Amino acid sequence: MKILVIGATGNSGGATVDALLENGNGNVRVAARDAGKAQERFGANVEVVSFDWEKPETYRTALDGVQSCVIVMPVLPDIVTPGKALLDAAAETESVQHVIKMSGTLCGPESPLPIGKEHEVLDQYLMNLDGVGWTSVRPTLFMTNMLIYQLGAIEETGAFYGAPEEDGKVKSAYVSVKDLGEVMATVALEGEKHYGQSYQLTGPTALQDSEVAALLAGHLGKPVSYVGVPNEPYTKSLEDNPYIPDFLVGNLAGAEYAKTLGLTAPVTTDVKKVLGRDAETFQEYLARIGS
Numbered sequence: 001m002k003i004l005v006i007g008a009t010g011n012s013g014g015a016t017v018d019a020l021l022e023n024g025n026g027n028v029r030v031a032a033r034d035a036g037k038a039q040e041r042f043g044a045n046v047e048v049v050s051f052d053w054e055k056p057e058t059y060r061t062a063l064d065g066v067q068s069c070v071i072v073m074p075v076l077p078d079i080v081t082p083g084k085a086l087l088d089a090a091a092e093t094e095s096v097q098h099v100i101k102m103s104g105t106l107c108g109p110e111s112p113l114p115i116g117k118e119h120e121v122l123d124q125y126l127m128n129l130d131g132v133g134w135t136s137v138r139p140t141l142f143m144t145n146m147l148i149y150q151l152g153a154i155e156e157t158g159a160f161y162g163a164p165e166e167d168g169k170v171k172s173a174y175v176s177v178k179d180l181g182e183v184m185a186t187v188a189l190e191g192e193k194h195y196g197q198s199y200q201l202t203g204p205t206a207l208q209d210s211e212v213a214a215l216l217a218g219h220l221g222k223p224v225s226y227v228g229v230p231n232e233p234y235t236k237s238l239e240d241n242p243y244i245p246d247f248l249v250g251n252l253a254g255a256e257y258a259k260t261l262g263l264t265a266p267v268t269t270d271v272k273k274v275l276g277r278d279a280e281t282f283q284e285y286l287a288r289i290g291s
């Protein structure tokens with residue numbers, strides 16, 4: 001069986017390919033806009049094809065001859081148009097039997113994130129697509145977010161920023177991206193038993209962001225604090241940041257707002273349901289990546 005991973009040079013797609021290769025599945029195709037970057041990351045162990053979400057003419061070549069397709073979409077101003085075109089192209093191939101699409105626990109018709117509403121449209125489109133089995137993989141917020149997106153703020157100010165903690169009531173069950181990649185790889189390899197399933201992936205416990213700050217302080221070996229900022233000034237600070245494109249503002253602010261609604265707190269056991277082991281803790285994640 002040949003498995004295609006779209007988004008493999010990124011965080012969760014990369015974890016999926018790593019897990020597939022660790023499982024001994026050598027039959028992996030990676031679709032990437034920067035073929036050299038993909039080949040450099042995974043070596044000769046994977047087949048690399050050129051693919052660009054902005055070039056629909058690249059979709060068919062990526063899909064032809066694969067039985068299973070893992071889709072991780074980047075955050076774009078519009079994911080619905082390219083997402084539907086890709087799904088249509090998958091259904092038109094002779095080969096594709098299973099599509100595994102990643103969205104998120106915060107996705108739905110009433111999502112506070114614009115991309116959450118768009119993922120929901122695409123997930124429903126996939127679920128109604130003729131001729132292919134589907135699996136919806138829905139992670140909550142990633143454990144990696146702070147060290148990827150807020151490391152600059154941590155280094156400059158000794159703090160990272162987000163929703164107010166409201167006396168400890170606001171918590172998030174951050175999920176390990178390694179677990180997420182292993183789940184997507186396992187679902188792709190095991191195929192049919194996961195058709196028609198939606199997996200809501202979280203870590204094993206919900207943490208306040210000030211607790212995350214304490215863990216990051218231990219990991220980085222320097223003080224790190226958490227600063228809660230109410231939604232309106234938080235959104236304004238994102239809008240005023242020249243490095244943040246407009247279409248990202250609503251998604252970043254929406255994720256923080258979702259925390260205050262309690263949407264990121266629920267803990268599920270779906271990682272264990274698929275992998276047969278407990279989900280990685282925040283402490284285990286930090287110990288694994290090392291200093």
Ligand SMILES: NC(=O)c1ccc[n+]([C@@H]2O[C@H](COP(=O)([O-])OP(=O)(O)OC[C@H]3O[C@@H](n4cnc5c(N)ncnc54)[C@H](OP(=O)(O)O)[C@@H]3O)[C@@H](O)[C@H]2O)c1
Nearest residue numbers: 007008009010011012033052053073074103104140141142
């Ligand atoms: N962060 C969270 O807490 C969280 C939680 C739940 C769900 N999500 C969802 O996670 C997804 C993002 O996943 P991620 O953070 O793992 O991704 P990521 O690290 O940002 O990687 C994005 C991937 O998409 C590729 N890409 C970007 N633009 C492209 C284009 N025009 N054509 C082809 N490939 C393109 C990137 O390629 P290059 O390497 O060439 O840039 C990279 O491989 C989003 O759908 C988001 O809604 C995120």
